[in-house]
Structures are given as C-alpha cells and as structure tokens.
Amino acid sequence: MSPETPSGIPRALVVWFPDWPLVAAQLAGEVPERVPAALLEKGLVSVCSAEARAAGVVRGLRVREAQSRCPELVAVHADPARDGREFEPVVAALETSLPGVQILRPGLCAVRARGAARYYGSEESAGGAALEAASRLGLEARAGIADSVFAAEQAARRAAELSPLLVVAGGESAAFLAGLPVTALGEPKLASLLVRLGLQTLGSLAELPPSDVRSRFGAEGLTAHARARGRDPRAIVPRVPPVPLERAADFEPGLDRVDQIAFALRPTAEAFIEGLRVQGLACTELRVHITDDAGQRSERTWGHPHHFGAGDVVDRVRWQLQSAGSTASSRGRGNRPGSAAARSRTPWRTTGEALAAPVVQIRLSPDKVDLLGRRGQALFGGVDERLDHGLRRLQTMLGHGSVLHPVPGGGRLLAERSLLVPWGEDAPAGTAARAERPWPGAVPEPLPATVFAELLPVQLLDDDAAPLRVGPRGDLAAPPAWFYPGPGAGRRAVRSWAGPWLLRQRWWDADESRHAERFQILDSENEAWLLLGEGGRWWAEARYD
Template sequence: MAGADVPTRTLVVHAPDWPVLAAGPEPSAALVVVRANRVVAASMAARGAGVEVGLRRREAQRRCPHVEVVDHDPARDARAFEPVAASLDALTPGVEVAVPGTLAFATRGPSRYFGGDEALAGRVAQTVSDALHGRWPVRVGVADGAFAALLAARAAHPRGGPARVVAPGEGAAFLAPHPVDALLEVLEVPELVDVWRRLGLRTLGRVAHLPRGEVVSRFGPAGAAAHRLASGLDLRPLAIRRPAPELAVGCELDPPVERVDRAAFAAKALADELHARLGADGLACTQVLVEAQTERGEVLARRWRHEGALDAGAVADRVRWQLEGWLTSSGARPRAGLVQLRLVPVEVVAARGRQLGFWGGETRIDERVWRAVARLQAQLGADAVTVPEVRGGRGPGERVVQVPVATVDLTQARPAARLDAVAEPWPGRVPPPAPATVPHEPELVAVVDAEGREVRVSGRAEVSAPPAVVHRRGRPPAEVTAWAGPWPVDERWWDRTRHRRRARFQVVDEEGGALLLAVEGGRWWIEAVYD
C-alpha cells in the first residue's frame, strides 16, 4: 500500500432516507421507519409535517396523524439496494456498500476512464437514478476520503445538480465548518461528540486544530479515530493489512440453495468461522467480500465495509442481506441456485479488545434487547412487555408501577426506574425492607387471638387482642411469634367514594415467614409476603 498518509479519493452515492423507499411503494406518502420507538427515516411528506429523525414514534404520530409507521428492517433495505449497487458494477469493480442506501468506491481508475471526477459523478448519478426509475433523489459526492465524500454527497443539492465534487487537497477545508455531530455518521461515539460539543469544539475544524498527540492521550482510540476523520484523513490506512488469502472461508452448498433462510443459515456458520479465524490471529475485519457461485457458474460478489470492525454477527447480517438481495432481486440474477459461498476478508485491522467493546459492547446488547422486545410485542400485544418505574405511594405495590415498553426509550438511561426518582417522603409508607412478593389478588385470611376470637381493630387503631394465629386457605395454621401494628392508613379522606381507612400489620410465624397483612372493615388479607 502507499506509504504516504493520503486519503483515498472516494466517490459516495447516498440515497437519503433509504429505509423509506425500501418500505414504501409510494414516494409521496407520509411514512416513517422506526427502530426502538425512534424514527430512523421519514418520507418527504412526513418531514413536511415536522417529523424529524430521532423523534419518538408517538411524537411523530402526533405531528403527522396520518403517517404510516413501518418497523425498520435492514434486510429489506439491503434487498432494495442491491439493484442500485449492481447498476454500478458496469462502471467499476470496486463498489463497497457501507449501509443500504450508501455505497462508496475509489475513483482513481474510473475517473480517468470517464474523464474526470465531475464526469464520473454525473454518470454515476444518472446510472443510479435510472436504476431507481427516477423515484428517489440520489446524491453523489466526491472528495478525499470516504467521510468527506459522504458529507459532500449530503451537501449536494438537487438544484445545484445531484453531485458535489470537492477538489483534491481541499478535503480538510471542506470538512472544517461541519458540526462535530457529523462524526456520528460513521463513528458510534455519541459520548465523545457530546463532550466535545460541551467543551466548545462545535465544528470539525476546531477538532482538527487540536494537537493530535493530546487528543489521543486524552480521548483514547476513539478520539484518535475521530480526530483523523475531522482532519480529512482516512480512518483506515492506520493499520490496514491485506490479509493472507487462506483467511477466506467458504463452503459448498449441496443441494443448491435457492431459499434465503437456508442460505442465511450457511452464512451464519461461515461468519462465525471467519470471525474465529481472524480472532485467532488477533485481527478484525473492516471490509468483507461476499462471493457466491451458482450452478451455472455465474459468480456474484459484493463488498461490504464498515469504518469500525465487523464482528461475527455484523458479518452474518451483511451476508444475509446480500443473499436476500441476490435471491429476491428483480434483476433476474442469479439464474440458478447457489452452490458455493465464500467470505473473503478484504481488509483487516489489528483487533483491540477495548476498541471492539467500543464499537459494539453495551449498545449491541441493548440492541438485542429491543429486538426481543419488538418480537414479543408482535407475538403478545403491544402492552405485554413492561418496564418498572418508581412512583410515590405507601404500599409496596403502589411504589413501583409497570409501564408499557412502547412508551419509553430503552436506549437511554431512565431516571424514573431509580429508587431515588421519588425524593419526597410519603408519610405512613411501609418501611423497608420491601416484601419480595406482592400478590395482585389479595388473599383473604383469618387472624385470631390466643382464644380463637377474630382480632379486631377499632377506629382509634386499638387492637382487640394480640394476633396469635393466621389461617390461610389450604395451609396449616401459622402461629404468630412476633407482630407489629396496627399502622393506620387513612387515604383520600377528602374523597368520599375513594376514601380508604384500613390498618396494616406485620406478622412473623414460628418458621420465620413474614407477612404484611391489612385489615379493613373486619376483613383481613395478605398484602405482601416477605419471602
């Protein structure tokens, strides 16, 4: 590879709000695509009504009541994007898909062939637009480095032509006025960007201006990567290696595969194998070539890349998306079942444990969680999955309530789930420790004194006699060895219909079992069990 640290001149094709096009047949419809209750893409009509990416589902529905809400499905996006990627295969062999909706390739060869960056960009825009039958705006950016090219593509405005070309050597200057948030397009560093913003480093130019050594020592590998990008350098030449060919993994598919689910099964196993092989060498993959061969000898290939490292799950996802794209593509290719599948790591970096955690880590776990939640909501109903929130109240059952998961944002910390969420004291609340079992249906019991008479509590909270035995249905009578109470509860005395006046007791039996009992109007029940 070239020794100089010069960013690769790159062309990026970007279709804004791709998930919308992938999900919706009608470009003019109001539609949002949501993931984990947050809008990830919105159609023009929805945006016109004030819907923005990042809004909660309900807020989006409030702003645009007729909006159609579709769940995000990366496989669907990839399937729809494959014809676009395929349309460019005639122009260059090096098309790399970053995410469905965005692809990139190095312009060096094709630019010379088509007579310059402008000509190439125009041609690419036309080709892609044709592939989409003009149904969707497409933007093309050319600049030094993939990051600058992506921002150039985003900046390209239809009225100024679909393409924006940043002259060679001007990448850093082009990036400088962009806000630091732009880093989030390619790096998952929300905390870092937040810190920088609060430090007053609001633009990429400010960040690039910082001495590199200082950034690395203060912000670690994440800071180093972000600093490189902000300075207009490529992330990748840092430690990119062309891996040895024997790291590629492949398998024969016998019988030939025509169905996506079978292919995906093979893809998962291959991805795991690839990951294990790279891991054994201390490597992680940043670009993978998915290659398939059909019965008739056709060879299909597509590169996927990620600015970070692709872990086994991410590779498996991309392979599955790609296979879906091929096997269900309207372009009538392939013409026969797949007989062979190969994954070739095109670029690898030294895997650093910490960096991998930084790329996936906790957020990936949370992603798994909300995927499971979405599945359960589909199976059991939207309100079947709940999360606890702390409220004010006196009884153990009142102080934590269940909130449907659809109404909260799982991807963020929820202060309402913390015990100190309710600061003000509630007089008369049951003191800690809290009981570990709080039945929803009160279990009626009989509480008697040593003579076997029912224990009564007077209006002035006086006990007729110490409770001696608790009779529970279906259990032997429990002898009370210790008890406390009565603790009168006089709730909503201002409201005649909802006014409650009862008393609570704690009782312990000879085996150490403890109950929270309540009595109202001569009836006793178990409010909670300390088990």
C-alpha cells in the first residue's frame, strides 16, 4: 500500500452510487421501486433503471422511442435540487464511518484514502467500510481506490457487482487508465476532437508531450492529459458538515386528526424556527414532508412574504393535511369552455378534521433562507406590517387560497395574462419569461377594463337570426347583426364590429389544441365587447368599459 502517489498527491477513495438521479426520485417517492423507469433531460433519456435497460431502453433515446420499446416505462424529469437533497443524508451516513467526505456531485463523493486506511488497517478495509455504510441505507454502491480522484472514479465505475470494490495499486493508475476510451474524461467536445485526430484511448493521449497538448488544446486539454496519466491535479477538500436545520416530528402511534397533529407539531415547529434564529437565518421557503403509516408521502414547498414563524409553519402543515384535492391551476391556458380543471390528489382524505390514514412523521426543512436582519419585504412596495399581519390572519382562518395576489402571466387569452397566486407564494417557475414572449394573436393594448373570471355565454347572430358562422379561413357568410349579452338579456343590434381574428394553437395536441375566433363588437347600448367563438358557440371574454 502506498499512502501517496508518485506525484505527492494523496490517494483517493471514491464512492459511486449508480443511477443516482433515478435513485433519488425513488427515495423521494416519485418513482416506484423495481419498475422500468427513466430520467428525462431535455427530452432525452439520461438515466434508466436496470429493468428499463433489460427492455431495450438506453441513454440518449427520445421519450417516444423509449416508450415504444418499453410501454410500461415510468418517466420522471431531472431535478438537481432533488438529487442533492436526497444525497445529503447518504453523505451524513458515510461520514460516521469515513470522516472528511467531499461531494463531487450528487451520487459521487471522495475521501482521502490514507487516513481511512490507517484507521481500518488497509485500503481494502476502508473501502469495505464505505460500502457497508451504504448497504445499511439499502443503497447499491461501488468504490474505487487509486492515485487520483479521476482514476479512483473510473475504478469505482468499473467495479463488478459481485466485487464492488476495485483497488488500483500505487503507481499503476496510468496503466489502468490507458485502455479506457477518451469519452471517460466526461468532456464530449474534447473527446470528439481527440477521436477525430486518431486519439481513441487515454493511453494514446497520455503519450503526447505536455507542451504539445497545451499548445494544441489549451488548459482544458492539459488537465485531461494529467488525468489520463493518473495525476489528476484536483485535491480532495473535505466538506464542513452543515449544521442540521431540518426538524422531524415522529408520532407513535400515528395521529389521524388534523387538530391533534397541529397541537403535537407545535414544539417541533418552535425548535425549527429557533434553530434557524441561532444561525442568524430566516426561512422564506419551507418544504413539508408528511408520511402516513402506509408509507405514502406528501411533499410540498410553501412560500412566505417575509419569513416563517412557528405559527406559520403549523398553519402550512394543517393546510397541506386538509388539501384532500385542490384544483390544479391551468396557468397559461385560460378557461376553456366546457372543460373541467384537473385535480391533484394527496394520500389523505379528510372528513372534517379526521384523516383516513394516521400520520407517523412530519419533516420540516428550509428550502430557502436569508439573513434574519435582511427580511423586511413589504406588501405593495412598501408598507404597513399590520396589513400583512391581517392578510396572514385571514389565511389562517379561511384557508391558504383565501388571499390571492395577481402576477403577470403569458398567453393569447386575457384570462391567461394575469394569474392569481396565494399570498406568500412565488409565481410558478417560468412565469416571468412566459409573460415576456410576443404571443402573436393576442389582443393588443389598450386591454379591456373588465375581464370575466369565467367566460360568459352569449349569442352572436347574423341578419337571419342564425348563429354566426366563421369559415376555416376566417370568411363570413354574413356579417354579425344581433347580439344577446347573456341568458335572459334582450337583443341588441351590432353597430360596428372588427374581426375575426383566428386563434389556432397546439394543433398537434388533441387535448390542448384550440380552434377559435375572436370579434370586437359595439352594440346598440354603446357597450364594446371582446367575444370568443368556438365550436359554433360564443362567449364574452371581456368588456371595454
């Protein structure tokens, strides 16, 4: 055993968790275990489970092709925040056996092999201790030990399932790496260039003089050259274990009433807020994990306009428990005539204050924090904290969706251009960028003063008192002549009109496609309207007051 490499860099022990992004999704309860599953990134498969690979799914496939090979494939989108969040307890468990862990990325970490080998007696024993710590968590892991971080990572990736530890003897890392393809560098552009130049393996790259590599490939090529020679210049920098900020409340036996849970959670919420205060922090975004005795989990992130207090935390947990089914916001799509909003369901069904399944654990973790002294955000740009306190009291009494504030949205319909978000919550991700898009076909400014929350059924008739018909290309058999502004309203003459403006969107999606027309009319009562026609029926979208 050589405690240091010939270049003087301490040997590295790398622990690798295969398919970690998919494992993290399973740990988060988003993907069932032992099913064909794939992680999607930019519309392509980036990680797939062993069951999916057995069915012919490989990395780089498009979603439809992967589903054609494996119809039962469960797909989930990539989430770097989830990967890091679920990896944190894994690293904490490794640190109980091997202190001084550096996280290279979620699913991959490194330790200086020298200290661990001295403690456990050999490098093999140190690697075995790391694997045992992973197995206690029920996770599959591989470990590699070599003269550099890069070489140790490649050793871990090439460790066999029956022998999950691969130790490369001191001074042998260059020979171990020589036969590996240049794609192992993890630099696609550089690897593509090297292959075109005839350098297929790391050994052929390592044979080049460093001066030639620097002059041809620059600093990036010189770093790759050093790694190919087993002399990765990266040093292992152990992390400073973070102060635990999350808190968990365990109930044994489980509680099945919301009021009981809220009462029992209060000390944990106070401890959670106090722990943040001691660190000089304020929680502005809270993540709540709820687990029942059947193993079902509910997870949600809550925002706050200022920062959370203990009472605010308890309120959010209560609202999450009570939300047996909430209407999913159709942000960016508007109110479609005759369509029903989808509903998102949680595992708990409430009857009054009773839950169908007893809750056994509630875990509170801060998603976003800020310095305590800097939290002074005020309502409407500047203001009275009493007003904010009153709004939060209304939320506490009436529910999370009782106090809403508007944020700019994006879309062609007026109802899509303004979203109502619960007070304290941020606008959905991407809303600001969506609002800035050009949206051809949208009504130009000035916009109507009155926009109906729900489309108002009206009638628009021609001279023969027949419903107005618009051809596929916007042609009219007869102009609009009569208008009924609502059920039971009298008939009004159409004095002037403009249109039709055709609304054709998402024709490739059978569920979301739209084929409609819009008119602006002025009736005999001198009221101006914006009308929407679809499927032979007409609705009033807004009125110009």
